[in-house]
Amino acid sequence: MSQTPRIRGGIGADGPYWDALERGVFQLPRCAGCGAWMWPAHYRCGDCGSWDMEWVPLDPIGTLYTWTRMHQAPVLVRERIEDVPYVTLLAEIPAAGGKRVVGALHGSEDGLAIGVPIRGVFLPPSPKTKGYATLGWEIVR
Amino acid sequence: MSLRGKTAIVGIGQTPYYKRGTAPDPEQKLALRAIVAACEDAGIDPRDIDGFVSYGSERNTGQQMLPALGLRDLRFAALAWTHGGGIPGALTIAAAAIVSGQAEIVVVHRAMAEGSNQRLQVAVTQDETPAQFLVNGVDFILARSAQRAMRLIHEGVPQECFEAIARAGYFHAQNNPGAMGHGHMLTLEAYAASRWIGEPLHLYDCSRESDAAAAVVLVSAERARDLRQKPAYLLSAPMGAGASQGSREDNHEPYTSVGMIGLADRLWRESGYGPSDVDVAQVYENFTPMAAMALIDHGFCTRESAGDVLTFDNLIAPAGKLPINTSGGNIADGFIHGMGLLPEAVRQIRGTSTNQVPGARLSLMTGGPGDSLTSTALLGSDETL
Ligand SMILES: [Zn+2]
Numbered sequence: 001m002s003q004t005p006r007i008r009g010g011i012g013a014d015g016p017y018w019d020a021l022e023r024g025v026f027q028l029p030r031c032a033g034c035g036a037w038m039w040p041a042h043y044r045c046g047d048c049g050s051w052d053m054e055w056v057p058l059d060p061i062g063t064l065y066t067w068t069r070m071h072q073a074p075v076l077v078r079e080r081i082e083d084v085p086y087v088t089l090l091a092e093i094p095a096a097g098g099k100r101v102v103g104a105l106h107g108s109e110d111g112l113a114i115g116v117p118i119r120g121v122f123l124p125p126s127p128k129t130k131g132y133a134t135l136g137w138e139i140v141r
Numbered sequence: 142m143s144l145r146g147k148t149a150i151v152g153i154g155q156t157p158y159y160k161r162g163t164a165p166d167p168e169q170k171l172a173l174r175a176i177v178a179a180c181e182d183a184g185i186d187p188r189d190i191d192g193f194v195s196y197g198s199e200r201n202t203g204q205q206m207l208p209a210l211g212l213r214d215l216r217f218a219a220l221a222w223t224h225g226g227g228i229p230g231a232l233t234i235a236a237a238a239i240v241s242g243q244a245e246i247v248v249v250h251r252a253m254a255e256g257s258n259q260r261l262q263v264a265v266t267q268d269e270t271p272a273q274f275l276v277n278g279v280d281f282i283l284a285r286s287a288q289r290a291m292r293l294i295h296e297g298v299p300q301e302c303f304e305a306i307a308r309a310g311y312f313h314a315q316n317n318p319g320a321m322g323h324g325h326m327l328t329l330e331a332y333a334a335s336r337w338i339g340e341p342l343h344l345y346d347c348s349r350e351s352d353a354a355a356a357v358v359l360v361s362a363e364r365a366r367d368l369r370q371k372p373a374y375l376l377s378a379p380m381g382a383g384a385s386q387g388s389r390e391d392n393h394e395p396y397t398s399v400g401m402i403g404l405a406d407r408l409w410r411e412s413g414y415g416p417s418d419v420d421v422a423q424v425y426e427n428f429t430p431m432a433a434m435a436l437i438d439h440g441f442c443t444r445e446s447a448g449d450v451l452t453f454d455n456l457i458a459p460a461g462k463l464p465i466n467t468s469g470g471n472i473a474d475g476f477i478h479g480m481g482l483l484p485e486a487v488r489q490i491r492g493t494s495t496n497q498v499p500g501a502r503l504s505l506m507t508g509g510p511g512d513s514l515t516s517t518a519l520l521g522s523d524e525t526l
Contacts, residue, residue: 018272040273040389066295066396068287069340074280085337088279090288090391100391104277114295129276 013041016055021133024122026060028096029053037097060120060135062091065100067112079128091118091137106136116140143411146526148236149365149372152183152358153484158321158475162255164352172201172252173209175354183358184369185246190358192217192244194235196227197478201252217244221380221516225425225479225509229518230380232483235359245360251480252354271389280339282427282511283347285391287339290346290430293397297444298437300341302451303429304332306465307345307472309456310426314469317495321349322473346429348471355480357487362526373490373504374526377411378518379404386513399431399510401438404517409440412519416440419519420501421458421489422465423482426472431510432465439507439517458496467496482506490522 013029020027029041033050044051067089073080080086087105092098105112106121120135154175156166164171180187188211193203203218217238221227228251235247274281294300311327314320327345335344365372383400385393393400409415416439426432433451436442441463442450450463458464468474468485475481486506488494502525508516 014272039392040271066288066292068284068291068342069337070278070280070284070287071337071339072283074275074278074284077275077278077280080278083278086278088277088284088288100396102273102277102279102391104279114292128278130272132272132276134276 013043017041018132020055020057021122021135025057026120026135027055027057028093028099028101030056030096037099039096039099039101058093058095061095062093062101062118062120062137064112064114064116064118064139065090065092066114067105077128077130083128087112089137091120103135103137105138107138111139111141144233144236144240145376145411146374146521147240147362148359149362149374150357150487150520151360151365151368151370151372152179152185153356153487154178154180154182155355155481155484156353157319158481159352160321161350161352164254164256166254168252168254168257168354169201169205171254171352171354172250172356173206175252175356176206176210176248176250179248179356179358182370185358187211188213190246190248191215192235192238192247194219194221194231194238194247194249195251196221196231197224197251199251200258201250217247223512223514225427226512226515227380227508228425228479228483228516229378229506229508230516232359232375232518233378233380233516236375236378239359239361245364247359248356249359249483250354250356251478253350253477254352255350256352283339283342286428286431286511287342288391289397289434290341290428293430293434293444294341296397298433298447302433302447303341303346304329305451305453305456306426306429306432307332308453310466310470310473312453312457313467313496314473317468317474320469320474321351322469327473342428342430345472348427349476351475351477353475353477353481355477355484357483371491372523373487373520374523376414376519376521376525377408378516379407379411380514380516381407382514390513393513397434397444398438399434400513400515401435401507401510401517404515405439408517408519412521414503414519414525418503419463419505420503421467421498422463422505422507423467423470423486424465424507425479425482425509426466426470427509427511429472435507435510458494458498464496464498467494467498479509486518486520490520
């Protein structure tokens with residue numbers, strides 16, 4: 001896919017994140033000037049002023065920072081209605097300075113609790129994901 | 142230069158609340174009705190309005206309404222550049238215009254009617270919804286607020302605080318005949334049995350979306366003293382965002398802050414008062430846990446003490462230590478993007494609330510907690526100047 005995000009309204013600097021997921025790679029941006037991790041991606045490092053980001057491939061391993069079980073689908077994502085209730089979450093990524101990445105739970109809810117280890121699973125594009133390849137997060141048991 | 146006490150709200154006006162999509166009038170007519178009502182309340186001829194300020198996605202502009210109001214000299218118009226977080230900030234813009242001589246009689250208003258616009262949650266999110274939310278089925282406002290609420294519970298704030306905030310709103314609505322929740326007392330059992338929207342949010346933790354309009358009129362403190370209503374002076378209404386906040390981020394610290402820590406600090410410093418001085422508060426609750434976070438950010442309690450402070454008994458008028466949302470709030474009165482809270486904050490200073498806090502002199506109104514850039518206001522009676 002192109003560097004231009006297909007969904008309007010994003011910051012627009014996160015194209016490489018989605019491109020990499022299509023190749024089965026989880027990567028997050030780090031400032032080339034000062035090494036600060038950032039998420040979501042931005043065009044410029046607000047800390048040091050650098051315009052250069054390096055995208056660093058990472059193992060999709062994290063900790064469940066917080067979650068909710070959604071009992072209705074968002075107005076803008078009606079494709080999820082058949083999944084209700086479903087769990088969305090923030091995955092804290094220790095290898096990226098503890099940055100928190102938005103995601104949805106994949107697989108069983110057994111053991112669902114803040115602080116449990118979670119692992120990313122590469123999922124193909126679907127209407128539910130608006131045609132984007134995504135990372136689903138499963139609880140590590 | 143501080144704007145402390147230099148302007149006052151001298152008129153308030155509201156239409157009835159209608160269930161969303163059912164208002165008998167189009168949105169702009171509702172806006173006009175609220176503005177004219179606010180002028181009549183103040184004893185001001187609507188033709189003398191010379192400024193308009195609003196916030197969020199308000200579409201009823203001064204230049205559109207000029208003919209219907211018969212304005213003779215429209216001199217100022219501005220929009221606070223955020224969503225529900227902008228209500229107190231809109232007061233500061235209006236006050237700045239008045240104190241700097243740009244305008245003399247400024248209306249702050251907000252109108253919503255789904256039939257002539259679109260659903261608020263769509264209007265608010267359409268330009269702020271990056272792929273990371275949509276592809277994961279994450280509702281920009283609801284799911285992200287629920288996730289924050291879940292973390293807040295993890296940090297020690299019990300769900301009972303959310304329930305107390307919801308029940309306080311419904312309790313107050315019973316004395317307010319205009320409230321949409323009037324005649325519907327919310328019991329503990331009904332709260333607990335209500336369906337989940339996004340855990341830990343029950344149905345009753347979520348604000349309504351109504352069709353309605355509300356407006357207030359601001360003038361200089363000097364002019365306010367000659368008008369018919371007891372002035373509600375604007376002591377402070379700072380606007381601001383936390384350093385690591387950003388409207389599309391979940392990486393700010395502390396995560397369960399709604400970005401009002403620095404804002405509250407500025408509010409207390411400019412006004413000369415602190416949390417223990419506040420008599421009554423209208424706390425913007427798009428979702429009850431976000432209101433709890435706003436109260437924590439303002440210093441009314443900590444995560445550790447919230448369970449003891451944010452109780453039903455403490456949150457209700459007339460005798461609670463911190464009565465909140467005394468008209469019913471966004472949850473039980475009605476929801477016009479938070480704007481209904483502002484007239485109630487003024488009524489408490491006047492002594493005319495249907496849930497009056499006896500002798501209230503300092504009345505707080507917090508802006509939308511879902512915005513990174515938000516605002517908060519302290520209104521005071523003349524004794525507080
Ligand atoms: Zn940098």
